[in-house]
Amino acid sequence: MTAFRYAALVLAVGSLAGVIYAAASGAGQSSITAQRFVNLQEGPQVHEGFRRAHAKGFCVVGEFQSSGKLAPYSSARVFQPGQTGFVGRISIAGTNPTAPDLRSPVRSLALSLGRGDADGWRTAMNTPPVMAVGTPESFYEQLSALAPDPATGQRNPQRIQAFFASHPETQAFLAWQKSYVPTQSFATERYHSINAFYLLAPNGQRQAVRWAAVPVAGTGLQAATALDPNDPDALQAEFLARVKQAPVVFDLVFTLAAPTDDEANPTVPWPASRPTVVAGQLLIRAAQSEAEGSCKDINFDPLVLPTGMAATADPILRARSAAYAESYRRRARESL
Numbered sequence: 148m149t150a151f152r153y154a155a156l157v158l159a160v161g162s163l164a165g166v167i168y169a170a171a172s173g174a175g176q177s178s179i180t181a182q183r184f185v186n187l188q189e190g191p192q193v194h195e196g197f198r199r200a201h202a203k204g205f206c207v208v209g210e211f212q213s214s215g216k217l218a219p220y221s222s223a224r225v226f227q228p229g230q231t232g233f234v235g236r237i238s239i240a241g242t243n244p245t246a247p248d249l250r251s252p253v254r255s256l257a258l259s260l261g262r263g264d265a266d267g268w269r270t271a272m273n274t275p276p277v278m279a280v281g282t283p284e285s286f287y288e289q290l291s292a293l294a295p296d297p298a299t300g301q302r303n304p305q306r307i308q309a310f311f312a313s314h315p316e317t318q319a320f321l322a323w324q325k326s327y328v329p330t331q332s333f334a335t336e337r338y339h340s341i342n343a344f345y346l347l348a349p350n351g352q353r354q355a356v357r358w359a360a361v362p363v364a365g366t367g368l369q370a371a372t373a374l375d376p377n378d379p380d381a382l383q384a385e386f387l388a389r390v391k392q393a394p395v396v397f398d399l400v401f402t403l404a405a406p407t408d409d410e411a412n413p414t415v416p417w418p419a420s421r422p423t424v425v426a427g428q429l430l431i432r433a434a435q436s437e438a439e440g441s442c443k444d445i446n447f448d449p450l451v452l453p454t455g456m457a458a459t460a461d462p463i464l465r466a467r468s469a470a471y472a473e474s475y476r477r478r479a480r481e482s483l
C-alpha cells in the first residue's frame with residue numbers, strides 16, 4: 148500500500164471513530180467531541196506540527212519475537228511463532244516538545260507492528276497500570292481541573308482537590324501515583340495497555356486481556372550513563388547510548404481476565420492472581436530522533452487491531468481513537 152493510501156486509510160478510520168464515539172456517547176447528550184478534547188489538551192500555546200499529547204518523544208525500531216504461547220487465544224499472525232518488525236515511539240506525557248524528561252509524571256511506549264488491514268497492530272502504553280477515570284466525560288473534567296488557570300498561568304490546587312474528591316474511582320490511580328518511583332531509564336520502566344481488549348481464538352472463543360511491556364533486565368537497573376539532572380533530554384540521551392551497546396528487551400506479558408472482571412472499566416486493577424502469558428519479547432535495536440526516524444507520521448490509534456483481536460466496550464477507546472485522529476489531522480496539516 149502506498150504511503151498516501153495508508154495515510155488516507157488512517158484518516159478514514161479516525162473519522163469513523165469520531166462518528167462512532169459521537170454515537171456511543173449519545174448525540175445531544177454529551178457535548179464532548181474530539182475537537183474539544185484536543186483544544187483542551189493543546190491549551191493556549193499551540194506547538195505546531197507536534198502531537199497534542201506526548202509531544203516530546205523519539206523513534207525506535209526493532210522486532211517482536213513471538214513465543215507462540217498466545218496463539219491458542221488469538222489467530223493474529225503476530226502471535227504465531229516467529230518475528231514481526233515494529234516502528235515505535237518513546238515519549239513523555241505533556242504538550243511541550245522541549246519539556247525536561249525528568250519532570251514528566253508519565254512515560255510511554257507506543258508500537259506499530261506488522262502492516263495492512265489484517266495484520267497491523269498499534270498500541271500506545273503508559274507507565275500507570277490504570278486510568279484515574281473511566282469515561283470520556285470524566286477525563287475531560289480531569290484535564291479541565293489540571294489545566295493552568297488562564298489568569299495566573301498556574302494550576303489551581305483547590306480545583307484539583309475538588310475533582311479527585313468527587314471522583315472516588317480515582318483511588319487505584321492515586322495509590323499507584325503515591326507508590327511509583329521513576330526509574331533511571333526508559334528501558335527499565337513497565338508500560339501498560341491500561342484499556343482491555345479481546346483476543347479472538349481460532350475456535351471462536353473470546354478472552355479479555357490487558358498487556359504490559361515488562362523490562363527483562365528488571366526495573367531496578369541503573370542508568371547506562373549517569374543522568375545529568377540539568378539536561379532536559381537526559382532520559383533520551385541515556386536510551387540512545389544504551390541501545391548502541393545492546394538491544395533493549397521487554398517481555399510482552401498478557402493478563403487474562405476472569406469473567407468477574409469488568410473489561411470496560413480502565414480504573415480498576417485486576418487481581419494479581421489472574422493468569423499471565425508471556426507472548427514473546429520486544430527487542431528494540433535502534434533509536435533515532437523524530438526528525439531522522441519514521442515514527443513522527445504514525446498515529447498510534449488503539450483501535451488499529453489485527454484480525455484475531457477486537458476492542459472492548461470501554462468508552463475510553465473510542466474517545467482515544469477520535470482524539471488521536473484529530474491531533475493527527477492538526478499536526479499533519481501544520482507540518483506540510
Ligand code: HEM
Pocket residue numbers: 184185188197198199200201204236237238255256257271272273278283286339340341342445446447463466467470471472474475478
Ligand atoms: C480519553 C482518554 C485519552 C485521550 C483523549 C488521549 C489523547 C491523546 C492525544 C490527542 C494524543 C496525540 C495523538 C497524536 O497526535 O498522534 C495522545 C497520545 C498518546 N496517548 Fe493518549 N489519550 C487518552 C488516553 C490514553 C491512555 C489510557 C493511554 C495509555 C494506555 C494513552 C497513551 C498515549 C500515548 C503513549 C501517546 C503517544 C503516542 C505516540 O507516541 O504517538 N492515552 N493521547
